[in-house]
Amino acid sequence: MRAAIALVAALMGIAPAQAAIDCWIDAPHPQTADRLPSGHVSVAPLQHALQQLNALLHRQPALQALPRSRLRSSWQIAGQWTLPARGAHFLLRDHRESMWLGRCDLVKGADRLEPRASIVIQVNQPEAFFATAVPELRDEQFSAWREIFPTGQVQGRPLYDGHMLVITADNRLPWVPVTTADYLDFTERDLMRRHAEARAALDSQQAAMAPAAREAQIQRVVEGMRRVDPAQAARLEQELRASLAAESRAIESSAARRRSRGLDEDPIGRQLDKLRAYRSRLGAAELAAQARLGLNGLQDDVYPADRYPALVRPDPDYPWDRLQPSRPQMLMVSVRGTGEFEAPMADVLGQLDIAALERLVRKAP
Structure with a gap:
């Protein structure tokens, strides 16, 4: 990979940046969350998409040039219990040198230290798009979260909460407003x-x-x-x-x-x-x-409506492809960096191959 990057750079007449990562470890989970082999035919489309995601990130020069660290990408396919499509979780993160083992491995429990650089990709999991795992409101009929808003753009796409991209086949958001x-x-x-x-x-x-x-x-x-x-x-x-x-x-x-x-x-x-x-x-x-959290008539001193958080929920009418539940249909892509990794991960975000991500969720003709 480094040789290929150097060759491309040489052909373009530029000096390639020296890759600082020590190695990259791929660690796919051998089973789905409901204990199917990860190579089972029923989850083949999703497994293939996760492998493509990993390969896509491997090809990104900005990741290869991160500060000295070891990267590990891991992923697992979820069980299909209540959602109309099977989900999956993908995590790429750094590991500092104190967690290294051998030539290209990590000590047991290395994930206990918080990452300084991470890419989290959630597939087919609408609740993953919200800032907190626990909803603001929940009962047997209803769940609602605070709405998150765009804070900028990446390659013309809205960037939510400073770190998150929403990728769907037709750019339809997977959440809808909660009505009053x-x-x-x-x-x-x-x-x-x-x-x-x-x-x-x-x-x-x-x-x-x-x-x-x-x-x-x-x-x-x-x-x-x-x-x-x-x-x-x-x-x-x-x-x-x-x-x-x-x-x-x-x-x-x-x-x-x-x-x-x-x-x-x-x-x-x-x-x-x-x-x-x-x-x-x-x-x-x-x-x-659209409803606002706390604006329900129980408050004696009512502030202006925009002082109350807007509420949303997963779209109950989202057009899932129920005939192909193991096909990627929506992606939440979160890219974050802290400390010395903050600026490099901003470069990673800006250079993401968004067109390739869009192809993953596009239904084959």
């Missing part, structure tokens, strides 16, 4: 769940404090003591009854203080009322507009 109606629906479900849990806890506490229940509890304890030490049973019964009376007085006193201070006895119920009143004031266009 969806957000309010989620908020109402969440409040109703919490309200039911609070009521159940209160009912359980009241049942446990009911005279019949406490009397039965005292009798069980006292009867047990009578079998062990009859002389102490009467004193224990008095102590338990005194403790119960004190506990009841404390609960009633606390409730009285809350009532005298005008504190809400049902705060979640009040929030539900507030949410529903807010929704009733919104028109169809406002309900269809």
Whole structure:
């Protein structure tokens, strides 16, 4: 590879940059996440695409000329459980000299040290496009993340969050805005769940404090003591009854203080009322507009809308090729560098063969 780079440079009449990396280790995982051999015919298109990705990066001169380090590329195909297409994870990262072993190897556990240079490529995994793995909102019907925005361009393509490219066959983004109606629906479900849990806890506490229940509890304890030490049973019964009376007085006193201070006895119920009143004031266009995290009518002091993060979710209508679930259909490409690798990795990002990446997700005619 270095000889080829030098030959091309010589033919062009320029002095080639000296490659500083010590070696490059390829480490594909031998199995998919659901334990198929990586060469299984059902995952052949994805395995071939990952090999092409690796070869594409091997051909990039800016990577060969990184500061002194060893590079390792590793990849694994995911299992196909719930997504309409099989995913895959590809990682290229540097390893400092303290992690080197032999002529071109690494010590066990070398990945414990954070990379200074990395390229992460996620295939067919819509949630990988968001800044955090955990969504801002999630229940059994809904997941939503903060929207990430372009911060620049690379070869005419938007660069998101300073490090990420989105590659799809028709440039369609794999996420869509969350509507205000969806957000309010989620908020109402969440409040109703919490309200039911609070009521159940209160009912359980009241049942446990009911005279019949406490009397039965005292009798069980006292009867047990009578079998062990009859002389102490009467004193224990008095102590338990005194403790119960004190506990009841404390609960009633606390409730009285809350009532005298005008504190809400049902705060979640009040929030539900507030949410529903807010929704009733919104028109169809406002309900269809993109939701903003925290802008749901529960805040007393409302800031300008642009102060609240915009919400998005994976596109439920994305046109997956379900007949070929092991075909690459979307790529998230993240390129990062820190310290002495920051500027070189910026060069890597600027020189990526984006046309080759686009060909990987383009459906064959």
